[in-house]
Amino acid sequence: MSRLSKFYTFLVFLFLYAPIVVMIVFSFNASDSTGLLEGFSVKWYRVLMGDRAIMQALYNTLILAVASSVAATVIGTLAAVGLDKWKKNWVRTGVMTVTNIPMMNPEIVTGVSMMLLFVFMGRLVAGSGTLGFGTILIAHVTFNLPYVILSVLPKLRQTDPHLTEAAQDLGCTPLKAFFKAVLPSISTGILTGMLMAFTLSLDDFIISYFTTGPGFQTLPIAIFSMTKKRVKPDMYALSTLIFFSILVLLVLINISQARGENKRARQYKKGEV
Amino acid sequence: MDNNVIIDLRNISVKFGEEQVLRNINLYIRDKEFVTLLGPSGCGKTTTLRVIAGFLEPDEGDVVFDGKRVNGVPPHKRPVNTIFQRYALFPHLNVYENVAFGLRLRKLPESHIKAKTAEMLELVNLKGFNRRNVASLSGGQQQRVAIARALAVEPRVLLLDEPLGALDLKLRKDMQVELKSMQQRLGITFIYVTHDQEEALSMSDTIVVMDEGEIQQIGTPQGIYNEPKNAFVADFIGESNILDGTMRRDLFVDFSGKRFKCLDKGFEKNEPVDVVVRPEDVDVVAAGEGMLRGTVTSVTFKGVHYEIIVDIKGFKWMIQSTENQNVGDEIGLDIEPDAIHIMKKSVYSGRFGDYSSFSEEFDELSDPEEEEDI
Numbered sequence: 001m002s003r004l005s006k007f008y009t010f011l012v013f014l015f016l017y018a019p020i021v022v023m024i025v026f027s028f029n030a031s032d033s034t035g036l037l038e039g040f041s042v043k044w045y046r047v048l049m050g051d052r053a054i055m056q057a058l059y060n061t062l063i064l065a066v067a068s069s070v071a072a073t074v075i076g077t078l079a080a081v082g083l084d085k086w087k088k089n090w091v092r093t094g095v096m097t098v099t100n101i102p103m104m105n106p107e108i109v110t111g112v113s114m115m116l117l118f119v120f121m122g123r124l125v126a127g128s129g130t131l132g133f134g135t136i137l138i139a140h141v142t143f144n145l146p147y148v149i150l151s152v153l154p155k156l157r158q159t160d161p162h163l164t165e166a167a168q169d170l171g172c173t174p175l176k177a178f179f180k181a182v183l184p185s186i187s188t189g190i191l192t193g194m195l196m197a198f199t200l201s202l203d204d205f206i207i208s209y210f211t212t213g214p215g216f217q218t219l220p221i222a223i224f225s226m227t228k229k230r231v232k233p234d235m236y237a238l239s240t241l242i243f244f245s246i247l248v249l250l251v252l253i254n255i256s257q258a259r260g261e262n263k264r265a266r267q268y269k270k271g272e273v
Numbered sequence: 274m275d276n277n278v279i280i281d282l283r284n285i286s287v288k289f290g291e292e293q294v295l296r297n298i299n300l301y302i303r304d305k306e307f308v309t310l311l312g313p314s315g316c317g318k319t320t321t322l323r324v325i326a327g328f329l330e331p332d333e334g335d336v337v338f339d340g341k342r343v344n345g346v347p348p349h350k351r352p353v354n355t356i357f358q359r360y361a362l363f364p365h366l367n368v369y370e371n372v373a374f375g376l377r378l379r380k381l382p383e384s385h386i387k388a389k390t391a392e393m394l395e396l397v398n399l400k401g402f403n404r405r406n407v408a409s410l411s412g413g414q415q416q417r418v419a420i421a422r423a424l425a426v427e428p429r430v431l432l433l434d435e436p437l438g439a440l441d442l443k444l445r446k447d448m449q450v451e452l453k454s455m456q457q458r459l460g461i462t463f464i465y466v467t468h469d470q471e472e473a474l475s476m477s478d479t480i481v482v483m484d485e486g487e488i489q490q491i492g493t494p495q496g497i498y499n500e501p502k503n504a505f506v507a508d509f510i511g512e513s514n515i516l517d518g519t520m521r522r523d524l525f526v527d528f529s530g531k532r533f534k535c536l537d538k539g540f541e542k543n544e545p546v547d548v549v550v551r552p553e554d555v556d557v558v559a560a561g562e563g564m565l566r567g568t569v570t571s572v573t574f575k576g577v578h579y580e581i582i583v584d585i586k587g588f589k590w591m592i593q594s595t596e597n598q599n600v601g602d603e604i605g606l607d608i609e610p611d612a613i614h615i616m617k618k619s620v621y622s623g624r625f626g627d628y629s630s631f632s633e634e635f636d637e638l639s640d641p642e643e644e645e646d647i
Contacts, residue, residue: 162361165328168348169355170375170426177349180374184365 020243027236044237054238057222061202064133064218068140069197075141076148076197077190081178083149084156096149103146111210114139118211131213139211140201147200148193155189156182188256195253199246277304279430279462280325285334287320287486294320295331296486302464302479304429307456309465309473312483313509318466321483322432325464327351339429353430354423358438360415362407368394368418369403375426393421396455413444420455430462437472449476470510474498482506503616507549508625514555514590515626518548518615526615529585531564533608537615547616549626552580552593554612563605569598582628589628 030039048054079099086092102110115131118138122130159182167177183190205220212218217225219242223235280302287295295317302308310318323329324336327348335342343351354375362371372393376386394400397417402410407418416436423431436452437445453476456463467473473480474494482489482497482505490502501507504515518528523538528548540546560566567585574580578593583604590606598604 160359160361162357162359163363165326165348166355166357166361166363167374168328169326169353170422171349171378173349174347176378181363184363187365 023236024240024243027233027240029233032233044233047232048234048237048241051234053217054219054222054234057217057219060133060216061219064136064140065198065201068137068144068201069194071137072141072144072148072197073190073194076145076193077152077186079145080149080152080156081182083153099146099149102143107143107204107206110143111139111207114142114207115210131211133212133216136208136212136216136218139207140204143204143207144197144200147196148190151193151196152186152189155186159185188259191256192253195249195256199249199253202249203242203246278302279304279339280464281335281337282321282324283335283337285321285324285331285336287317287324287329288332294486295324298334298486298488300481300488300491302430302462305460305462307453307463307465307476307478309467309477309480310483311467311470311473311480311509312489313468315485316483317486318468318483319434320486322355322434322464322466325430326353326355326432352428353432354426354428355432355434356416356419356423356436358434358436360419362415362418362422364408366407367403368399368405368407368410371407371418372421372425374422379426389425390421393425396424397421412439413448416440416448420452424459424461428461430464431456433463433465435466435468437467437469445472452476474510482509484509500614501549501616503619504547504549504621504623504625505619507547507614507616508621512552512591512593513626514550514552514588514628516548516550516588517623518546520544520546520615524610526613529565529588533564533613534610535613535615536610537613540615540617545618547618547622547626549614549616550590550608550612552591553578554608555590555592555594556607556609557581557592557594557596557598558605558607560603560605563607565606565608566603567606569600569602569604572598572600591628 025037026034027044028040028042029037030041030043083092083095086095114135118130118135163181163185164174164177167181168174172180203220204218205224208218209221209224212221219238223238226232226235278301282298282300285295285298286293298317298321300321310321312318320329324331327343327346327350330344336344338351338353363374366374369390372390373386376389381389390403391400394402397420399414399417399421402414402418407415410418416439419436433452437448440448449472452463452465465473465476474497477494479491480494480497481491484505490497490506492500497506498510501510501513507513507515516528518526520526520537520540520543521532522542523540524535526533526535526537526546526548556563565585567583567590569581570584570589571582572579574597575593578595579597581592581594581598583590583592583606585606592606
């Protein structure tokens, strides 16, 4: 029985990770064959580094991920604080449902509808050629927002509602009280939300594809356009690099969450009786 | 009015939506006084505190501090500080930084902050706790940090919102004594909110009894205990037998079918009144002797005394006596004139003071552990 369940677990992981393992292996292949391993080499990584278009796309992707995750974090945190203050339950649930729609909506629908809106508004205001960094940034902030809100809101619920009042009581203006008393208590939630937003922005393809223009290519789009021709092993190298960066980010998110949980558990155990 | 009045609430009313939480509150508090707002949950005592602290603006009325109207002045500009029910310590700061929080905001030199923080931690017996995480402290220790934090900024008035509610009985008694002596030593005005009548009686200079958003009575602990104004106060503070009576003329009152001598006067002839007799003021005598005669229906041992319920003409009296009685026995009761207190009829008449539905569990149920935030 136990051996069977072990075997089953092994199968699950095999199917999950076999493709990635194969890709990693082939990214170090000395030839560009997809069938034969002809020795170890980092040649494709070198080719990758030399590819101006890919490097530009990587740069674009990082800029976009940083900008959109920071913007989404600021807006999302403010939104969560506002939502938390709302006393009426049905209003809060209503607003939460609306914010969650971008998360549940098929990406293709979000992508197409946003493209339509941008093009339409662009015609109205500036003529043509509106799609580019600005539009893709707006799109990324939009789909990142609910993730930030969802990771900050529970932290706010856990904090003592009297913390702000205590800070004001001791001499803080309401704004200062927020920064000195509330923000430190919800920082783990904010960090988690930001990392999640960064990751999502990094690997988004569908929405990006519809909302950007020819002047601003992100990495997933660049890779997709290359796959129309023959896929070369430098793409394996690139994908391997992306896989490891995402892995590191995920570990960071988990650590940040676990830290928050531990802190809470400690407080629960020692403080509140 | 006295010159040393520090806080004056004039005609304060507060509404939460349709609900009238405070109704025309008039209260002045003298400098260096220990005032307790006492009442059951939902009576408006915490709301009164929040109005004074500035967290809540009254819908009507004026808050006057030191002769100046302070309506609209935000909390951070008022010379009052609050000890919150659940302490509200900053979880991301250690003990030292929590206490220094208010001082840092005042941009004081570091040496001054250090000295003041040390002084405060010594005051609350937490020397050497500087680097400790507040989450690692016990309830009583957290309470002390909260007090040190509030006192560090040298407020004129300290507001305490059920500060001992979360502590166990023994610790609560110790902290009561400590708080009282601290208040006297520092010469700061304390406004203390509680639903615990014993706490109020043992600590306060003045007690303000509240119910349903209104002040029922203001007075010294002795005054409130001995001369309750209405049935609510008589019932809430200590145990009371409250009977329907008729004031025949000055110094004579009829109740329980008998005429009694009393010390009260100034009522109308034949005015219906509420008569209060405290359980400890009734003397048990042999059946046939004494003014009243009844049957013992239950006896509970309380340590210092026995709590005896006696049925007299259908009304259940509570009597505290050091002598045991047997259930079912007939006994006589004697009441001295000074044990009788006469109150005018009020909306509370008839709602309290009969022990026919009395039971131990019921008593505990009606004394809620956790106070609602009103």
